[in-house]
Amino acid sequence: LAQDNTFKIGLILPMTGQQATTGRQIEAAAKLYMAQNGDMIGGKKVQLIIKDDTSIPDVTKRLAQELVVNDKVNVLAGMGITPSALATAAIATQSKTPLVVMAAATSSITEASPYVVRTSFTLPQASVALADWAPKNGIKKVVTLVSDYGPGIDAEKYFKERMLFNGGQITESLRVPLRNPDFAPFLQKVRDLKPDALFVFVPSGAGAAVMKQFLERGMDKAGIKLIGTGDVTDDDQLNDMGDGALGVVTSHHYSTAHPSAVNKKFVEAFQKANNNLRPNFMAVGGYDGMRVIYEALKVTKGAGGGDALLAAMKGQIFESPRGPMFIDAQTRDVVQNIYLRKVEKKDGQLYNIEFDVIKDVKDPGKNK
Ligand code: DHB
Structure with a gap:
């Protein structure tokens, strides 16, 4: 040709x-x-x-x-x-x-x-839905932990704004480097702060490390819930995270289990x-x-x-x-549904199971 x-x-x-x-x-x-x-x-x-x-x-x-x-x-x-x-x-x-x-x-x-x-x-698209869900579900005090670059800054800002609007509180905002992050010192700090939940954004591929260290530190047993955008329970890694991931609630545009x-x-x-x-x-x-x-x-x-x-x-x-x-x-930009999902076991495998949907969500960042 x-x-x-x-x-x-x-x-x-x-x-x-x-x-x-x-x-x-x-x-x-x-x-x-x-x-x-x-x-x-x-x-x-x-x-x-x-x-x-x-x-x-x-x-x-x-x-x-x-x-x-x-x-x-x-x-x-x-x-x-x-x-x-x-x-x-x-x-x-x-x-x-x-x-x-x-x-x-x-x-x-x-x-x-x-x-x-x-x-x-967009991270604002995914984050706002979770900040509407959390205060209605017993999560009032939250610490945010995000990768320190564009999407993390967006997630932190839009999650926080909406939490405050809904009467919630952000007691601390932590940022971890994008390259070779060490989550341990940040998670230790979160443990000491004892919020109702830790909100996390890390890029695809980093979620398993966050989950592992969160569980190793017994944060779940200390009564701290893990929530975030769906990047943290990334379907590429979720099934290898173990049963400790069960119950984690995230908001995102796609689940393999859709x-x-x-x-x-x-x-x-x-x-x-x-x-x-x-x-x-x-x-x-x-x-x-x-x-x-x-x-x-x-x-x-x-x-x-x-x-x-x-x-x-x-x-x-x-x-x-x-x-x-x-x-x-x-x-x-993409206009799409944002789903609230919870990690559950189905046929012996871990999935993000959708339990609510906010339809036709535009990027909230475009209204500023
Ligand atoms: C970005 C990268 C990711 O892996 C992700 O899950 C979300 C956002 C980014 O760099 O924009």
């Missing part, structure tokens, strides 16, 4: 390093989407070019530049962490290349470039293609991101460049494995 008949997707992911599970999940989901939907779309041959940024933002930026200039990709995608997405935003703007953010979840990312479209979630026909089909196909690996919220962000790209390409058939592609991404509405979702045409 001639060069101009190809449609290239430059997928930049952390395939190695601290965020490697994010890369593994999104790569597997993108490949599954292509296997299920073919690679001839709108008369173009779709080509996926995967690059490992090791979650170092300078590397993300260099790879994005090379993909745009040398490979002449039609769309950039991936972005495992917020600093990587922010480092790439200017390249998307300068080259008029849509940037589909499949993982990173700081509210402000969509404002860093008019070419950003997001299929993951009870819909579309999700059951997705989980089955994903596990079959990936040696039984359980898809997590990162996989769903990648799968839906591919769908947004494919549907836009069907409309433009490759004509009109990045601006036409971007226009065809805005306003897309469809049923994702997570439930209904919508790409808001004004903000280019």
Whole structure:
């Protein structure tokens, strides 16, 4: 096929390093989407070019530049962490290349470039729902513990604001480094403070370490509940966390146990293609991101460049494995249901079981 008949997707992911599970999940989901939907779309041959940024933002930026200039990709995608997405935003703007953010979840990312479209979630979106649930369920005094960067700062701020609005209290706000975090001294401090609950945000892949140290310190036995956004009970790790995780309540946009026909089909196909690996919220962000790209390409058939592609991404509405979702045409951010979930055992395995839903949640960060 001639060069101009190809449609290239430059997928930049952390395939190695601290965020490697994010890369593994999104790569597997993108490949599954292509296997299920073919690679001839709108008369173009779709080509996926995967690059490992090791979650170092300078590397993300260099790879994005090379993909745009040398490979002449039609769309950039991936972005495992917020600093990587922010480092790439200017390249998307300068080259008029849509940037589909499949993982990173700081509210402000969509404002860093008019070419950003997001299929993951935002931390304000997930955090507010939990701050509405907690005070109604006996949790009045909370200590927050977040990774000290964009999504953690968002989680801390929006959880706190809503808790105070609801008559709750935040007795301490702790921040732990993103790179090589040691949770022990922070958890010791929380134990001494004895709040009703500890609210946690850590990025995908770090939840198991938090859970282990929380239980080792007997915090649950001391009467301190663990709550957080669903990143902490990440489906990639949850089943290995042990029964100590039972009862942990989180809020998030996706659970592997989401009870819909579309999700059951997705989980089955994903596990079959990936040696039984359980898809997590990162996989769903990648799968839906591919769908947004494919549907836009069907409309433009490759004509009109990045601006036409971007226009065809805005306003897309469809049923994702997570439930209904919508790409808001004004903000280019995802509007979706946020679920309250509790860790329970089902068929001998640990799952985040949804018990309540807040429908069609927009990113609260966009109203400021
Ligand atoms: C981000 C990364 C994560 O792994 C996650 O679970 C949420 C947010 C981020 O860097 O934006």
